[in-house]
Amino acid sequence: MTITLNHFSAAAVFALFASIVFGITHRENTRDMVRYGLYCFAMFLGGVLAAGWAMWLLRR
Amino acid sequence: MANSTAEKTKAASAEPVSMMSVLAPAVGWLIPGAGHMIQKRWIRGLLLFISIATLFVLGLAMQGRIYKANGGDILDILGFIGDVGAGGLYIVTLAADWGQGAIAFATADYGTKFMIVAGLLNFIAVADAYHIAIGKKQ
Numbered sequence: 750m751t752i753t754l755n756h757f758s759a760a761a762v763f764a765l766f767a768s769i770v771f772g773i774t775h776r777e778n779t780r781d782m783v784r785y786g787l788y789c790f791a792m793f794l795g796g797v798l799a800a801g802w803a804m805w806l807l808r809r
Numbered sequence: 810m811a812n813s814t815a816e817k818t819k820a821a822s823a824e825p826v827s828m829m830s831v832l833a834p835a836v837g838w839l840i841p842g843a844g845h846m847i848q849k850r851w852i853r854g855l856l857l858f859i860s861i862a863t864l865f866v867l868g869l870a871m872q873g874r875i876y877k878a879n880g881g882d883i884l885d886i887l888g889f890i891g892d893v894g895a896g897g898l899y900i901v902t903l904a905a906d907w908g909q910g911a912i913a914f915a916t917a918d919y920g921t922k923f924m925i926v927a928g929l930l931n932f933i934a935v936a937d938a939y940h941i942a943i944g945k946k947q
Contacts, residue, residue: 752870759919766860770930773853774937777947
């Protein structure tokens with residue numbers, strides 16, 4: 750079985766699972782874990798989008 | 810102030826090594842999330858297992874390459890260190906001779922990175938299980 754993900758979906762899957770682990774391991778209580786996990790996820794995806802637009806601008 | 814810091818350090822070093830502080834990281838390395846589960850952190854353990862195992866299996870399914878023990882290029886050595894963090898998943902993959910990497914697939918490189926990151930995330934989970942075991946974290 751071979752799964753083919755495009756760049757964005759691979760980054761989104763990576764961001765999702767890495768954020769879950771970061772949230773659980775870096776905070777003490779459940780509420781903070783959820784908040785930190787969401788923050789990491791937003792930062793990962795935000796970073797991907799920002800880097801994408803930066804490369805688009807550099808290419809022009 | 811200096812005295813209280815010294816007392817804390819002394820007290821911490823005097824703590825006996827509990828069975829759980831050895832068992833939890835070892836089991837957590839072998840099976841991602843199991844270090845939390847044996848300490849009754851069921852949901853955390855399950856989420857860690859799902860996250861790490863899914864990332865690793867997706868990496869395999871994307872035809873990623875698994876690194877074997879080597880003494881060559883520094884990046885290969887670092888790749889091996891990352892992969893070996895996945896514990897049982899890495900052992901099973903090696904035993905089954907999976908993860909040979911298919912150059913034909915452009916996404917195979919993403920798969921290789923997914924497996925390395927899964928191992929590195931498991932190292933973090935193992936450290937967290939240890940901190941719970943010694944009472945540093947709830």
